[in-house]
Amino acid sequence: MTIDELQLADGNYTVEVTMEGGSGRATIESPTALSVEDGQAVAQITWSSNHYDYMIVGGEKYLPVSTDEHSVFEIPVAVFDEGMDVIGDTTAMSTPHEVEYTLTFASDSIRGEGGSAAGKSGSATAAAGIVIIVAAAAIAAVVMRKKRNTKA
Incomplete structure (x- = not known):
């Protein structure tokens, strides 16, 4: 190798x-x-x-x-x-x-x-980090939507 x-x-x-x-x-x-x-x-x-x-x-x-x-x-x-x-x-x-x-x-x-x-774990770690960021952004979007809906 x-x-x-x-x-x-x-x-x-x-x-x-x-x-x-x-x-x-x-x-x-x-x-x-x-x-x-x-x-x-x-x-x-x-x-x-x-x-x-x-x-x-x-x-x-x-x-x-x-x-x-x-x-x-x-x-x-x-x-x-x-x-x-x-x-x-x-x-x-x-x-x-x-x-x-x-x-x-x-x-x-x-x-x-x-x-x-x-080894290849560096790219796997980076991919996992991206998944976490995307998941956090999705959760934040849902929370923001709920806050907007409760104010109306």
């Missing part, structure tokens, strides 16, 4: 992410932060180690935004609910090694900043 299919509005979310590959010693934080801007999704990947000096995603090299306690990367998410192949270069061994991983971002776990489920 793509970001277009999910119809996520621009904003900040969280998403569950699983990782396969590597030696099994390194992990990543889940859920992770997910931001959407102009139809592009970017995940903040936080490794259990601060020994990752770059990641390669879709043939592009990404440098960490932090290496204090953990290596933290901001990478694009092109697909949800399917494995996305990435490479993490670790310097934890005697020489740097590029390690292949597969990350899977679960679309059904996406939550907005308030913790509510994301």
